[in-house]
Amino acid sequence: MKPIEYTDSDLLQLMLSGDREAFAQLYRRRQSNVYRFALQMSGAREVAEDITQEVFMVLMREAGNYDQGRGSVNAFLLGIARNHVLRRLKRERRLLSIDEATETTRAEEQLEELSRREAIESVQKAVLSLPEHYREVVVLCELQEMSYAEAATVLGCAIGTVRSRLHRARTMLIERLRPTTSEDLLNERLKSARCFA
């Protein structure tokens, strides 16, 4: 017999009536989105972990405030996560970058993998260096692959705002990543070679 597939809204309703299993199921279904959003916004695992916990604690307390007409449960959760991340970033004003786990395994990686990882790291750094309101659209639209409309629901702004912010954010990312592109790198090397010549 096929198990019943509950929607997020169904699970939320069951959770409100005290169904522990519904809460657990909703958590397992949506926690990675929240965790990844927090991680990509903050660049720190511990922050992402705290925020994931806080978001679901808020859900426990304020699930009654969820309005299906205003967006999906996922958007509701990411909206809460966004508020917490921004508050946290404001409080700490620091960005923690690469995790220890990545550092330890790096030595074992092949050269190709290493350069790939470095490229990813530089992208991560570039994303983290963006101002928060640009960073969040990149995280939502590019990394979480959300549509403009969904991102607009999470951010509580117009779709046009999301589009224009994403446009600007991408331009900024290209500018920040430019020195690492092969052509510029070559130019940089040539410049330094000339200096030593």
Place this chain on the structure above:
Amino acid sequence: MNCQRFDDIINDVAREQIMDATLRHEAFRHIGECPTCAARLNGEQALTHQLQDFALTTKSMSAPERVEAHLLEAFDSQSLVRRQPVRRASGSRYWLAAVAALVLIACALFIARSWQTRPPEEAGVTNLPERPEADRHEVSAASSLRPPAEKENQNQHPTVFRARSTRYRKERPLSPASNALAASLLNTEITTDFLPVTYGSMANLDAGGQIVRVELPRTTMANFGLPVNMERSDERIKADVLLGVDGLAHAIRFVGKRRSLDLPK
């Protein structure tokens, strides 16, 4: 398509978003003609790939299991709190409270009745000197709503009302001591004239009334056409509300310490 139009859709093209086929075709025709836009599109596409790579590295990431354990623990404890039955007051306590409430109501009725039957000399303003708080005010409620000639007359015999839910009685002249006290109070408090609150007749006030001291947001003054100091707009201001025997508010005056009221001096 020109470069500016291409710039509007470059993100959608680079991100391979669903878009109008004609628009897409025009965009590709434009990059065939414009090397600058073609280079820009290359850069955008490279960025898209880099971001996709980055997204892939985090795709499998999720919160550690201990988070789930903490949350489920919290959910259980919350459910326990929710499920805890509300304690009902025992029967004897309930009856005790009911009897106490009845006694209180009876007392209140008795006091109110005796207050109404007392002659005006007892119930009126003669005990003013025993209560020196700054809650007593000069200026009769009716005075501000009467013709100026009558007002002048009245100023010679100021009348005092007891503040805070005090019954309003007909005006009576005060003793010299009371006059002195009233004058000293005048130095500390300043009031506006009574301003009518409703369009109803003021005739009802002849049968008596009550003045109730209340506190209102300072901005309420603006509703009555009085100037408000916007720097102090978040503060509160005292006001005397004149209630008729019908229980309706007929007039209001604003009370403030000297310099605290935003009135033209």
